Amino acid sequence: MNLWRLALLIALFNIMTFGNGPVMIPLLQTHLVEGTRVLTEDQLLYAFTIARVTPGQANFYVASIGYMLYGMPGAIVATLAIILPGYIMIPLMHGFEHLRDSHWIEGFTKGLTVTSVGLILAAVIQIARGTLTQPIAWVVLIAMLLMTQLLRWNIFVALATAICLGLLFKWLP
Amino acid sequence: MDKPTIYPDQSRTTLKTGLQKHKVKDSIRVTKGELFLIFLKAGLAFGGGLGILAVLEDELVSKRRAVTREEFLTIYGIGRIVPSGTMTALAVAYGYKFGGMPGTVIALLALSIPVFVLTIVLTIAYHYLRNSRLFGLLPITIMPAALALIVVAALKLGKDIFRPSRELIIAGVAFALALVVRVNPAIILLVGGAVGAFILQGNEEGKTTKKKGGGR
Numbered sequence: 001m002n003l004w005r006l007a008l009l010i011a012l013f014n015i016m017t018f019g020n021g022p023v024m025i026p027l028l029q030t031h032l033v034e035g036t037r038v039l040t041e042d043q044l045l046y047a048f049t050i051a052r053v054t055p056g057q058a059n060f061y062v063a064s065i066g067y068m069l070y071g072m073p074g075a076i077v078a079t080l081a082i083i084l085p086g087y088i089m090i091p092l093m094h095g096f097e098h099l100r101d102s103h104w105i106e107g108f109t110k111g112l113t114v115t116s117v118g119l120i121l122a123a124v125i126q127i128a129r130g131t132l133t134q135p136i137a138w139v140v141l142i143a144m145l146l147m148t149q150l151l152r153w154n155i156f157v158a159l160a161t162a163i164c165l166g167l168l169f170k171w172l173p
Numbered sequence: 174m175d176k177p178t179i180y181p182d183q184s185r186t187t188l189k190t191g192l193q194k195h196k197v198k199d200s201i202r203v204t205k206g207e208l209f210l211i212f213l214k215a216g217l218a219f220g221g222g223l224g225i226l227a228v229l230e231d232e233l234v235s236k237r238r239a240v241t242r243e244e245f246l247t248i249y250g251i252g253r254i255v256p257s258g259t260m261t262a263l264a265v266a267y268g269y270k271f272g273g274m275p276g277t278v279i280a281l282l283a284l285s286i287p288v289f290v291l292t293i294v295l296t297i298a299y300h301y302l303r304n305s306r307l308f309g310l311l312p313i314t315i316m317p318a319a320l321a322l323i324v325v326a327a328l329k330l331g332k333d334i335f336r337p338s339r340e341l342i343i344a345g346v347a348f349a350l351a352l353v354v355r356v357n358p359a360i361i362l363l364v365g366g367a368v369g370a371f372i373l374q375g376n377e378e379g380k381t382t383k384k385k386g387g388g389r
Contacts, residue, residue, distance in 0.1 A: 016362055019258035021221075022326035026351065026358040042311060043299075045319040050295045052322050056288025057258045058221040063289055064296040075293055083281060086261035090269055090277075092251050103374035105254055111369015112362060114340040117331035118347030119358045124323050126352065137317040144321035149328070159318055166314035 001038045003070045003077055010062050011081035018109065019082060021051050021058035023116040026123035028065070034126075041130045043068050052155060136169040203239050203271040205279055212264055212283035225260045225284075233267065240267075260284065339372060 009031055017023040025048060032039040047068070051061035059082055066078030132138055140162050147158040203211070211232045218224035226249065233240045240248075252262035261281065268280030302308050334340035347365055350356040 013359070015256040016359060018254070018256050019261065020330075021258075022323060022330065023362075025323055027362070030358050042316060045316050045323075046299050046311070047296070048323060049315055049319040050292050052319075054288050054291040054295070055219045056216045056225070056284065056291075057260050059258050060285070060288045060292055063292045064299075067293055067296045068299070072293075075289070075296075079285065079289060082257060083261050083285065085257040086255060086265040086281070087277070088257070089252060089255050089262040089265040092255060093248070093266060093269075104370045107370040107372070107374030108366045109254070109369070110340075110373040111343065112366040113330055114334055114343045114369065114373070115347040115362055115365025117327050117334060118344035118349075119351050119361060120323060120327035120330070122348045122351035123358070124320060124327070127323075128320060131312060131316050131320065134313055136313040140313060141317035141321045144318045145324060148321065148325050155322075159315075162318040162321075163314040166317070167310065170310065170313055 001032075001036045001069075003074055006032075006038075006066065006069060006074065007077045007081045010066075010078050011085070014059060014062070014082040015085055017116065018112065019057075019059050019085075020116070021048075021061060022120055023112075024059065024062070026116070026119040028062075029123045029127060032065070038069060039065065041127050045127065045131065049159075053159065136166055139169060140166045203233075203237065203267075205272050205276060207237075208268060208271055208276060209279050209283045212268075212280045213286070215260070216284040216287040222258070222260055226263075229263060229267070239271070343368060343373075 013024050013027040013031075017027070025044070028039075028044060029041075033041055033044055043065070047061040047064040050064050051058055054060070060079065062078040062082055063075040066074035066076070068074075070077075128141075132141065143165055144158060144162045147153045147161060148155065153161070211229070214232065215225045215228040218228045220227075230245060234242055234245050248263065248266050249259070252259045252266060255262035261284070264280040264284045265277045268277035270276070272279060302311070328335075331340075331344060334344055343365060347361050350361050351358050
């Protein structure tokens with residue numbers, strides 16, 4: 001793995017997933033964590049957390065991965081790899097508008113979305129095997145799900161509460 | 174916090190005919206400075222794609238009337254099929270519309286600077302954390318919470334498919350292939366898209382009762 005190979009992988013994954021941040025997780029997990037082992041599960045999870053707590057586009061966490069592996073050049077190259085395909089927009093605006101109504105593309109993107117739901121959940125289980133080694137971690141995970149899904153708490157509040165919860169369990173006797 | 178799911182049907186929001194379309198004079202321009210500020214504001218918006226979209230709508234359609242609602246929705250619709258983030262595509266589109274090629278660079282920079290800077294700062298924080306005693310706390314705090322957030326992202330993407338449907342079968346098969354058979358997810362994703370292109374095209378709302386027998 002070198003910087004250019006990383007850029008190529010990120011560009012490819014970004015294009016395949018239409019720039020959807022979460023959908024890239026299973027791909028990154030397979031190729032960077034399991035395959036080449038240049039990234040740990042912790043690093044991938046941390047990068048994804050960053051994407052959730054920052055404003056702006058949700059696929060920018062690849063800049064974090066770029067930075068972890070190759071410093072600032074890595075971050076910039078990774079960012080360019082996800083931004084540059086955006087220029088396809090210009091030819092599309094010039095007379096290819098009918099593409100929007102293509103049933104094939106509609107079906108393709110639907111298939112992609114649906115497939116990625118299964119893939120993301122599979123990736124979660126794979127990552128969980130490596131990271132959720134302590135019972136407290138499970139408590140925090142479930143609490144986080146409850147806070148965001150059932151109670152619909154703001155992500156910052158939920159994240160802060162989850163962290164406090166983890167610390168509390170750790171330091172209780 | 175997600176960018177909108179890549180289901181295209183939401184983009185085809187039906188236009189309220191006549192009344193809500195403002196006629197936009199050609200003279201309404203957005204200067205490069207304004208372009209920068211609008212996209213900087215969008216880049217600071219929380220809530221991922223939808224948050225950014227709301228800012229753009231407010232600035233370009235409601236306030237400045239530089240773009241008609243119809244055009245806004247069309248550009249959004251095209252942006253969704255561009256293989257980068259939709260918001261990246263919108264920055265290119267409006268940058269180009271109001272400032273040509275230099276405009277695209279201005280809009281992209283403005284949109285990306287806030288998230289890029291914050292991402293790098295938080296990544297550097299990770300490096301410091303790594304060398305400290307606090308690092309041992311990550312596996313019981315941030316890591317499980319992050320995993321929960323990934324689950325949430327998947328649930329959000331799939332909010333329409335968790336019921337007996339062809340979609341659920343495809344998702345289930347993808348899940349099993351990835352986890353049990355360990356097929357490369359990139360391949361599964363492409364096959365899933367191709368399968369979708371054949372069997373998921375144009376089936377709208379009222380198909381809740383349909384249930385296909387098996388995933389082959």
